[in-house]
Amino acid sequence: MFENTTIYNQLRAKLMDNNITDRMEKVPYRNLPKKWSFIALVLVLTLSFSQSTFASTSFLPTQAADTVAGEKLFKANCAACHKLGKKATGPALRGVGDKYDREWLYKWIRNSQELVKAGDALAVKLFNENNQAVMTAFPTLTNDDIDNILAYTYTAPPKPVIPEGDGQVTPDPGVSNNIILAILALMFGMLIIVLILVNKTLRRFAESQGVELKEKEKGTPIWKAFAENQFLVLVTSIFLLLSAGYFAYGWMMQVGVDQGYAPVQPIHYSHRIHAGVNQIDCNYCHSSARKSKTSGIPSLNVCMNCHKSIAEVAAATQVEGQNEYGVDYNAEIQKLYAAVGWDEATQAYTGEEKPVKWVRIHNLPDFAYFNHSQHVTVAGVECQTCHGPVEEMEILEQHAPLTMGWCINCHRETNVNVADNEYYEKIHAELSKKYGKEKLTAAEMGGLECGKCHY
């Protein structure tokens, strides 16, 4: 047992080294293509470390108890406050079985407050060390359950951030493609040079042999012929003017339309992970979308609802972030902590807040009034209708053009959701009678009137 712990500590030290290198090599997503080779180097380096770590995992403690069942219990009961490798609300639990007497632990876990009140010296000490945070009592856990959990706490720390085996290979095809292309280009170039040289040599050869080369008869150059044909000139200029007008119009119509606008944000926040992978409801964070005109950028205390206990992403996610997007998610979480003033070590707020200056993506002009709650709550429009597949966006971008034409089209096509809404009862009955149909579009309800959005 003891040996194992020392090994574990060594492992940890190594791991931390690894993490540091990762952080140093953090590559902004935007510059990703330029830095392929650099990444490759990093990957090679990390791999070499990871191999050594891999070798050492064979020293894991073997337990009679069921670590799988333990893991399940741990995640259900303990994970909200405890982590294995580091302090959270409660202390780190890895190897906790060695620190305390097993019987004492049973008592503590089933009802720690009882122990504290009984004046158990160790219990009081522990209670005070952890800011007197009262641990939930788990009277239902059997001794076996607790053994299982403790067994689980001996499992090895998660694998360090290692790229998968193909990590090493990934950059290769890119390089080889380039080389092939370069070689092809080179070959073509040489071919052309050879042809020119052959041509030159042949001419010289013919000259020396006295062979007369036929010169082509000079006709009217094509441009002159074109210029002389007034009809053609007229047609062409009309064509040019029209197409110039067409393109100028097209260009001008996109002025101020920022479809696809995806600015770099001060914290790399991935909607893909939150809304996509973890399937968090949009309204959980953007809660005011249901009752206000703005959807609201969530305040940081909303982030902390979850991130108080999620200080690090899963290892696989971290790898994915670094490989696919060149982002160190854990470092981004640290940015959140810095902004909200959360001290991980003491698990407390320091009060030093640095509000995050997000870059606003959807910018409606001031003269257009838009109300989220009307669309989200009343009409029941999915967020994705206007915002696109947010759950797939690593960096959020403006999906819709947000032009008036786009709004109007939707109002023309979308039927008003009148079901179970007493407000619409009378007006719907009267309007359906007037238009002679059951379903009414927003436009028929008056949704195209200027004053509905412009005041």
Added chain:
Amino acid sequence: MASNKKYWKSVEELNENSSIVETLKQNEFVEPIPTDDFLGDKETLEASSTTRRDFLKYVGFTTAAASLAACEGPVIKSIPYVVAPDEIVPGVANYYASTIADGFDFANVLVKTREGRPIKIERNDMAKHGGSVNARVHASVLSMYDKNRLQGPKVNGEDASWDELHTAVAGKLNATAGQDVVLLTQTFASPSTSQLIADFKTKYPNIRHVIYDTVSSSAAADAFQTKYGTRALADYDFSKAEVIVSVGADFIGDWQGGGYEGAYAKGRIPKNGKMSKHFQFEANMTLSGANADVRVPVKPSDQIAVLNALLGGGTSGLADNVAEAVNKAKAQLAKAGSKGVIITGVEDARLQEAVLTYNESREVIDKDRPRMTAMGSASEVANVMNGVVSGSVKGLITVGVNPVYSFPHTEFAAAYENLDFTLAFAMKEDETASKAKLVAATPHYLESWGDAQLKKGVFSLTQPTIRPLFNTQQFQDCLVQWTENGDSYYNYLKDMWSATILADGGSWSQALHDGVYESAVEITTDADTAETTETSTSSGALSAAQEGGFELTLYTKTGLGDGQQANNPWLQELPDPITRTSWDNYVTVSAADAKELGLENWNVANGGLNGSLVNVTMGGVTLEKVPVLIQPGQAAGSIGLALGYGRTDSVQSEMQTGVNAYAFYNNFSATQAGVTIEKVSGEHEFACVQLHNTMMGRDIIRETTLEIFNTKDVHDWNPIPEVSKDHQEIPVTSPDADLWEAFDRSIGHHFNLSIDLNACTGCGACVIACHAENNVPVVGKSEMRRSRDMHWLRIDRYYSSEDSFAGDAEKKDNISGLGSSLSEYGEMESASANPQVAFQPVMCQHCNHAPCETVCPVAATSHGRQGQNHMAYNRCVGTRYCANNCPYKVRRFNWFLYAENDEFDYNMNNDLGRMVLNPDVVVRSRGVMEKCSMCIQMTQKTILDAKRDGRPVKSGEFKTACSAACETGAIKFGDINDHDSEIFELKEDKRMYHLLEAVGTEPNVFYQTKVRNTNEA
């Protein structure tokens, strides 16, 4: 006379052999100036890699690059809360009940906040006796965002910390122990403050607390005190009155704190054939006079005789017309019995007491629960003023008052500066604070805690609606600290309320939520701690009336009031309801006196009104170059002048308007005698927004008499105009007279606005509410003068050119022939000497057949199905065709960019002032037309709230800013497709008519015919 003196430029010259002196003789500079070093010689210049051409290339490139870079859209940052407060949802307004008690205005209010900033003041419907939310109270929110406010305490003119200030104050308090130190405060009407001041006085027994109401109601309070023992002001409920006789009391204006218009208006709407009858005897033309059924211009000195006559004396000595009116009033009062009431503004405690005795048994007066809002004693304040000047007062602490500006004593300012201990609690570095040794910066009431007893037994709370913008401390917080009464005023207030006012089981949270709490607990405010001397029984001003000269009546304007909000551009720009002139005060004189003195008003080429200037002198004090405005209805031999103007310190230069009339406020009495005016050369440019004062018999304001209203058929007094079709007269509302295809408006909402001309007193609260709700810009005096005012809602005021409007119509009807029409129409252009007055709020009429819509070349203005005439600013190209085609002249054009423009340095030009903007309404740009939208943002919100809750809109839920602000209920708004609603009833009312109905515009705004009670006996 040559002098032998030798002038030395330096010691060096004493030394005859100095080389420097020699060198200097030859050369101006001792050493050669290294011009080549910094300019470079020819060689280095040529060798340099940057040639002139290169330089030009660089300049060209950078300019091009800069302009290219500017093509990029701006990056907009959004900064959410780090920890969001629970109660704030961005984009949703929160409302807090609070109370304003600034010493002049006392009212229960509701404060609308958005994202933590107060943006609008509204009426608190839960407060039944809450004073009046008038124009000034509505505008008070902007006074908080005043960039000229004090940002922190000052000691001897230097910025200091609060600790330093408290130390300095403690030092001074101890140093002046035993000497006469006066605590001169506004009326707080605050139970907790009174208690704190009592504690303060216990700790420093030498301190005298004196209450100073800048505009005094001292005589009335004295009378009440003599008669009933407590110092207070009698309260009146004019809705119960059948006959109201007012002698010099502008009770619809600011008489005794104002706030009577709501109840008054209730009695003015004819119900079951009855309405109240209102006689007004007054010198200036006031709002009360304008609303009266019978108005008699009477000089202040004659008002005493009128009052005596009314109270049982004879009418001898009065002019015939006055005597006649007095007799009629007496007869009507006798008939009305307990439903008649006399009120007076005569500044004489004896007469006030006589009036109280007269009213005692009547239903209208509420003497058991009087008002506690103006407790100051004029004689006591005069003692302080004279004490400071004579030097007997050694220290002066002022709270919420500005005596250097408002004391009528020429030597006071200098004496104040010489005082050793002067401490001013002030929101701004005003005339007093700028001269005080110690200045404590106080927060605005929207940033403060507080309580008030506006009426006996009716308690209200003030709560902060924003964190203090500056480093300020409340007077009460300082008192808590000085008297060691706990850690904060908030705790003190809460404890005190729990122990006393809420002792009958009330809940603090509920009281705070409602803003008002009625309790049977007896608490006296102010009076306990304030010194009161023997009440004065004579009136100095009026006995001096024999001296000759003019009699002056000082009054407060609807806009500026006592002048503490002088730096508020909304109020400066609010046209006076009577004179329709903004940005000024002026001497009002009668036409007869003006003619005698050669004073004139005339319009110049751009329409602006100009007037003569006079020097006004009284008792050795002269105000120079005061503009003159000829006021129809002004009693001959009397003049009027508004208080509250002429502020200079911490008031932006644009808003340093008018003259300081407090110089004439002797004995703190509004009426003064022995005033002489003398014409001086020069002319004054007014910013008057109404160029034409009479209707000339036209059908704009429809009015009738109660008798006709009761007896005649509606077609006689409220006919529908007719047009000729196929030589048949048909009503203009008939579909046959219609050129247009009408929209189907029977489905959904159809908004209408009703304006009752009987209830509208012209108070202007709606104008300011509209300003605040719709981000209406302030344009400044010179633009106002050019008739480029931006008010979406104006209140037109018309004078009759005959004795009554009915006379006008008759005269017009009798005109025949060209000669007669030329001369008689000409006569009708000028108002009569004592005209009838009528007010008419006019905003966009939201015509169903809108003339503006058809002429817009870009379809920027269009019609909504809900009856609103929409205006899409972003579509407007500024042709102004619409404004020209509008028969009501309600469209306003943005001649300039009024926001973020140094030329218009008002609230929209600084970050602080812009915080008051309503985020739901766009700020319009230069070159676009704008107008009343019928508060479409509010109707849309009401609809959305209902949709979200899944319920129909409740009756009476729809509101506009003006209808919500209307204290008298003159403006009502609603959905006429909802047949249960009040607006539907009003639309069907027989008094209903449309403005210029003959034009056929079918407006969605309608008016209720004005009915005047001309019943005699």
